[in-house]
Amino acid sequence: MSARSRCVLLSLILLFTVASAPVLVDWQADHIEQSLAPDNTALVSPDGAGSYVWPYTSRSRSVSGRTLALNVVVLGDSEQVRRVLVTRSDADWNMTEPNTTIRISPWRPTHGSVRYTYVSSGRNTSGQWVPPDYQLHVGTYFGQRTHLRAYSSRSGDWTAIQAHAEYWDWFRVRHTVTSVASGARFVEEDLRDELFVTNVTRTHHGHRSGGSIGWWTVIGLTPALVIAGSTIRGTGRWTFGDIALPGGLLSIVLGVRGWGLAAEAVFPSVTPKLFVAVGYPILATAPPALVAVLSANRPAKRAGLLTALGFGTALVFDLAFVGVWQIPTQLVYHRVALTSALVVIAVGSARGRRRLVGVGVVAWLAILAAPLLGLV
Numbered sequence: 001m002s003a004r005s006r007c008v009l010l011s012l013i014l015l016f017t018v019a020s021a022p023v024l025v026d027w028q029a030d031h032i033e034q035s036l037a038p039d040n041t042a043l044v045s046p047d048g049a050g051s052y053v054w055p056y057t058s059r060s061r062s063v064s065g066r067t068l069a070l071n072v073v074v075l076g077d078s079e080q081v082r083r084v085l086v087t088r089s090d091a092d093w094n095m096t097e098p099n100t101t102i103r104i105s106p107w108r109p110t111h112g113s114v115r116y117t118y119v120s121s122g123r124n125t126s127g128q129w130v131p132p133d134y135q136l137h138v139g140t141y142f143g144q145r146t147h148l149r150a151y152s153s154r155s156g157d158w159t160a161i162q163a164h165a166e167y168w169d170w171f172r173v174r175h176t177v178t179s180v181a182s183g184a185r186f187v188e189e190d191l192r193d194e195l196f197v198t199n200v201t202r203t204h205h206g207h208r209s210g211g212s213i214g215w216w217t218v219i220g221l222t223p224a225l226v227i228a229g230s231t232i233r234g235t236g237r238w239t240f241g242d243i244a245l246p247g248g249l250l251s252i253v254l255g256v257r258g259w260g261l262a263a264e265a266v267f268p269s270v271t272p273k274l275f276v277a278v279g280y281p282i283l284a285t286a287p288p289a290l291v292a293v294l295s296a297n298r299p300a301k302r303a304g305l306l307t308a309l310g311f312g313t314a315l316v317f318d319l320a321f322v323g324v325w326q327i328p329t330q331l332v333y334h335r336v337a338l339t340s341a342l343v344v345i346a347v348g349s350a351r352g353r354r355r356l357v358g359v360g361v362v363a364w365l366a367i368l369a370a371p372l373l374g375l376v
Contacts, residue, residue, distance in 0.1 A: 036062040040123050044205045046073040046218070051156035052127070054118035056210045057149065061116050061129035068177065069212030070117065070151075071184040072161035073203075074191075076221035077299040078133070078152035078351070081159040084196060084221065085136060085150075106190065110137035112147060112175075115162070121155035130154070138186070142168045146186045147175070157301070163187050164211070180211025188217050198222045245294045245303070246310025249342075252286045253314035257321055287311065288364050291342050292349045292357060300350035307346040311339050334376050337367045 042063075043052035059065035074081045088105040112135045120127025132149035139145025148163040163183030166175040192200050198220040206214045256279045263275045295303035315335050319327065341364040348356030370376045 036064065037127065037129075038063045038118055042207065043118075043120060043123055043127075044207065045123075046153070046158040046160060047075055047156055049156055050122060051153050051158070052120045052123055053151070053153070053160050055160075055205060055207050055212070055216065057115035057117050057162050058129075059113075059115065065116075066210060067115060068162050068164055068180055069207070069210030070160045070162050070216060071180055071212060072148075072163055072187045072217045072219065074159045074161065074219045074221065075157065076159075077157055077301065078159050079297060080221060080299050081152070082134060082150070084191070084194075088194070103194070106138045107136040107148075108138070110135050110141065110145075110147065112137075112149065115149055117151050117160065117162075119151065119154055128154075133159075144168075146183050148183065148187065161187065177211075184217050188219070191219055196222050242302075242306065245291070245306045245346075246313065248290045248294065249287055249307070249310035250314040250317065252283065252290065253311070253318050254321065256283045257318050284365075284368055287342060288345050288361055291346045295346040295349040296352075298350045300347045303346040303350040304343045307342050308339055311342050315339075330376055334367065334370065338364065341367055 038054045042054060044055050045052050053070065054063075055070045056066045057068050057070065059067055074084075076084075085107050086105055086109075088103060114131050116129045116131055118127055118129055130151060133152050135147070135149050137145045137147045144165070144167040146163060146165050148161050150159050150161050152159045163180075163186065164177050165179045165182045165186070166177045168174075169176045188200055191197050199218075200220075201218050202215050203218050204215050208214050260275055260279050263270075264272065291303075291307050295307065319325070341360050344360030344363065345357050346360075348354070348358075348360055
């Protein structure tokens, strides 16, 4: 190999090494599985309801990798928050003011290094390091952009966001952060005038560093709105799921009752136990299955409320259907317990928590079994 060829080869190797070094450093940082958790006094409750977050992000699962501060909190169901940020086009509103409009969202999905934060269901309970649920940006990857990482609560209705302004630096082969405060301001200005935002405030949590002087922006979403698919609907509009969930529960309970009465009338000589063998399995399995399916990917509070409303109405109508207006107190408790089990299934399915759905199903089956065992 000639001296010139060796020189070119060495130059290419050097260039590759310099270019890949930041990537390798980020990769190593992202794969460090340290379990060092932040001190309890460093945790903050975004909504004051008991769930906590460390108000920073980290390159690794450790406080030693601390980078930028979380600077925006959006209060509301996590899936609703995501759709509010990503999809605000094709809005279906029953307008009362002709000058009021909903803007098309400027945010787009993007790529970025993984940064972790720490979330916990209580200040004195163990939590976990979590990666961002999603990343969005406005601008261009190889130019200038506002970049955000969103972390949803595992036990509350809030999403914590780290937003910052940055640009692509070819000499560093990475993005260079120019401002954390301007990232928060961009999110504020983007959402402030939207119809589904109830308030935008700034709250002092007292933890400095990472581009923060101890404040973050808190944005509230109105709970009266349901965001379904790519459409945001006002309180006066109903989606298919809003009707199907309570309507389905009502149909199951009254359907089984009506089928039993009809079968008895048509086949009076057949033992009623045969009809029970057909109707009871439907009553035992159809309600939790319906709730689990129709509650998926919906706001958790709304799914739970519609489940309680639908099943509770079905129980009342079932008694009225056969002319019963008074039942023993212990049966009232039993029916309330059944309704509560379905609500747990609805909330678990809405939040995508299979374990919570499993708890609801086990509770449902156990409560159903209680009368069979003579406990009710």
